[in-house]
Amino acid sequence: MTQHVLLGRAFYARDAREVARDLLGAVLVRRLDGRRVSGRIVEVEAYRTTDDQAAHAHAGHTPRNAPMWEAPGHAYVYLVYGMYWLLNVVCEPQGTPAAVLIRALEPLEGQDVIAARRAGRSLLAWTSGPGKLTRALDISGAHNRLDLTVPNAALWIEAGERVPDAQVRTGPRIGLGKHVREPWLSMPWRWWIAENPHVSR
DNA sequence: ACGGAGATCTTCT
């Protein structure tokens, strides 16, 4: 019955894979025109650090990935394919450049706002992908480097009802086939809630 | 249902 409990620095200051697992069921909240527009996190991916070949941090410190060196709980938002903003949350103790990608949401509050922003699409296409959900919640480069642990800002994450292990599924990450090789392929990097129709496909 | 291609532009080589 916890309500509107903001996730703080300590939550994010852990191994990115633990944070990813625990973000399932949490609620991403966006304040738009004074209203709460939110979704339950149903799919995530972890990107570790310089030893993870698929991670941006693998290249070392660059202008783009600089936010990953901020304190845990900051947003790392970047543009892919010239068109889609992707939202990550910085994890691990500060100085270790790791992050979790928010891949899919189940719409909760402000569904009329989301529907308007995703006009012409069906409910299941509103937020079922990392590029879709940023459009649905109006998340962009303007939110890069934002501290998500600050109460009542533009964007933050609240604790939700914990998803039991029996409902958690894992698998390889999506969209980077040629980068991922052993031993990383044998480890869990993507988590989602079983049977949830808002998971990307 | 499934597959292929185009959109669009920043980043790093």
Place this chain on the structure above:
DNA sequence: GAAGATCTCCGTT
């Protein structure tokens, strides 16, 4: 100069 942590549309089956 090429590729990219994607999505949508259009074709065919």
